[in-house]
Structures are given as C-alpha cells and as structure tokens.
Amino acid sequence: MGDTQSTQLQFNQLRARKKQLIFARSPIHDWGLYAMEAIPQGEMVIEYVGEVIRAQVADKREKWYEKIGIGSSYLFRVDEDSVVDATKRGNLGRLINHSCTPNCTAKIIVVNSQKKIVIYAKTSIEPGEEITYDYHFPLEQEKIPCLCGSPRCRGFLN
Numbered sequence: 105m106g107d108t109q110s111t112q113l114q115f116n117q118l119r120a121r122k123k124q125l126i127f128a129r130s131p132i133h134d135w136g137l138y139a140m141e142a143i144p145q146g147e148m149v150i151e152y153v154g155e156v157i158r159a160q161v162a163d164k165r166e167k168w169y170e171k172i173g174i175g176s177s178y179l180f181r182v183d184e185d186s187v188v189d190a191t192k193r194g195n196l197g198r199l200i201n202h203s204c205t206p207n208c209t210a211k212i213i214v215v216n217s218q219k220k221i222v223i224y225a226k227t228s229i230e231p232g233e234e235i236t237y238d239y240h241f242p243l244e245q246e247k248i249p250c251l252c253g254s255p256r257c258r259g260f261l262n
C-alpha cells in the first residue's frame with residue numbers, strides 16, 4: 105500500500121473510531137485535551153476541525169476576535185492561502201494547548217483533494233496525559249509568554 109493510501113485508510117479509521125479524549129482544566133492554559141486511552145506513537149489522535157477560510161479573511165477575523173476579547177486563538181494556518189478557524193465551528197481539537205516539548209505533532213494531509221489538519225502522536229501517550237503539539241507560531245514583536253512548563257520551554261509562543 106502506498107503512503108497516500110495508508111494515510112487515507114488511517115484517516116477513515118480515525119473518523120470511524122474516534123480516540124477517547126476529554127477536555128479538562130489544564131495547568132498550561134484554561135482548558136486542555138486529555139487522552140483517556142493509551143495512544144501508540146505514530147497514530148492519528150484527532151482532526152483539527154473548523155471553517156476553512158482565506159488568509160485575508162483570517163487576518164480580519166483575528167483583529168475582530170481580539171477586539172471583542174476572545175483571547176485564545178483558534179486559527180490554524182494550513183498554507184499561504186488558507187486558514188482553519190475553529191472559533192465558532194470546531195471539535196475538541198481546538199482545545200489542544202501548545203508545548204515546547206509536545207507529545208503530538210500537527211500535520212497537513214490531503215484526503216480526496218482536500219487538505220486536512222491531523223494531530224499525530226509523536227510519542228506513545230498514556231491515559232490521563234494532556235495532548236500537546238508545537239504551534240510553531242511565527243515570530244512576532246508582541247510576545248505571548250509560554251506556560252508549557254517544560255524544562256526546555258522556549259519562553260514564548262511566538
């Protein structure tokens with residue numbers, strides 16, 4: 105089986121049998137997502153679901169969300185042209201916090217010619233562990249302090 109086929113199969117399996125995950129308060133920030141089952145390294149954990157919008161629309165929305173006091177960003181950049189906005193429409197994937205030493209990684213995959221954001225287990229994950237990935241936010245002047253608590257924390261999200 106080719107790589108594309110196996111990714112597609114894994115994605116179908118993820119949709120058919122969702123991983124057992126719950127949201128709860130997080131020491132990192134507000135709410136976080138936690139595994140309720142053991143997840144082997146390399147497996148898909150959850151899709152980051154939201155509304156697919158153009159980058160220009162996302163820039164406008166980001167400013168608007170800041171203005172109305174939505175402090176958390178649920179905007180996930182897919183590529184130069186598109187962003188997934190999970191602010192109003194999304195799944196539990198939107199509650200995953202950033203860590204500088206994460207147990208997951210976010211990847212863009214293509215399924216039926218559509219780009220999807222999938223969170224993969226980077227390490228094996230134990231039940232009760234908080235799910236995290238590295239947001240890889242671009243560097244900005246207005247810094248967001250990182251509260252991931254890792255000994256190798258970079259200090260800022262961006």
Ligand SMILES: C[S@@+](CC[C@H](N)C(=O)[O-])C[C@H]1O[C@@H](n2cnc3c(N)ncnc32)[C@H](O)[C@@H]1O
Pocket residue numbers: 130132133134135136175176177178198199200201202203249250251252261
């Ligand atoms: C997609 S949300 C994650 C879920 C969020 N904890 C919540 O309750 O809505 C992303 C936002 O969470 C916060 N966040 C996530 N990881 C963080 C970290 N390591 N340090 C500080 N804030 C973090 C930031 O405000 C970021 O914009």
Ligand SMILES: [Zn+2]
Pocket residue numbers: 203204205250251252253254256257258259260
């Ligand atoms: Zn950190």
